Amino acid sequence: MKTLLRSFIIVVAAVLAFALGGVPGLGAQAGGMMQSKTGDLNMDGTANSLDALIVLFHDAGLAEPPEDIDAWTIMADVDCDLAVTALDAAIILQADAGLYELRT
Numbered sequence: 001m002k003t004l005l006r007s008f009i010i011v012v013a014a015v016l017a018f019a020l021g022g023v024p025g026l027g028a029q030a031g032g033m034m035q036s037k038t039g040d041l042n043m044d045g046t047a048n049s050l051d052a053l054i055v056l057f058h059d060a061g062l063a064e065p066p067e068d069i070d071a072w073t074i075m076a077d078v079d080c081d082l083a084v085t086a087l088d089a090a091i092i093l094q095a096d097a098g099l100y101e102l103r104t
């Protein structure tokens, strides 16, 4: 089951990366000084599908843990269950669609 979930995440990630025109950034944009919000993991000023993709990459073990894992976890754990999972990615996507309001 976990292998199936991992395969699903890889496919979704590849489709999203292609559809959005690139591989999601895992760090701040160069020169970006935007205030980061909860769920805004690439610190581009908005929580959107790229941030959800970052969560999925980490949940699937496809990305290196960030340097400051505690601060990153606070930003990524949008449902405050003390774990960063695909559910956080789903909530970020709902917020991006205007169906959910993330805490600030």
Ligand SMILES: [Ca+2]
Pocket: 039, 040, 041, 042, 043, 044, 045, 046, 047, 048, 050, 051
């Ligand atoms: Ca973002």
Ligand SMILES: [Ca+2]
Pocket: 076, 077, 078, 079, 080, 081, 082, 083, 084, 085, 087, 088
């Ligand atoms: Ca969570």
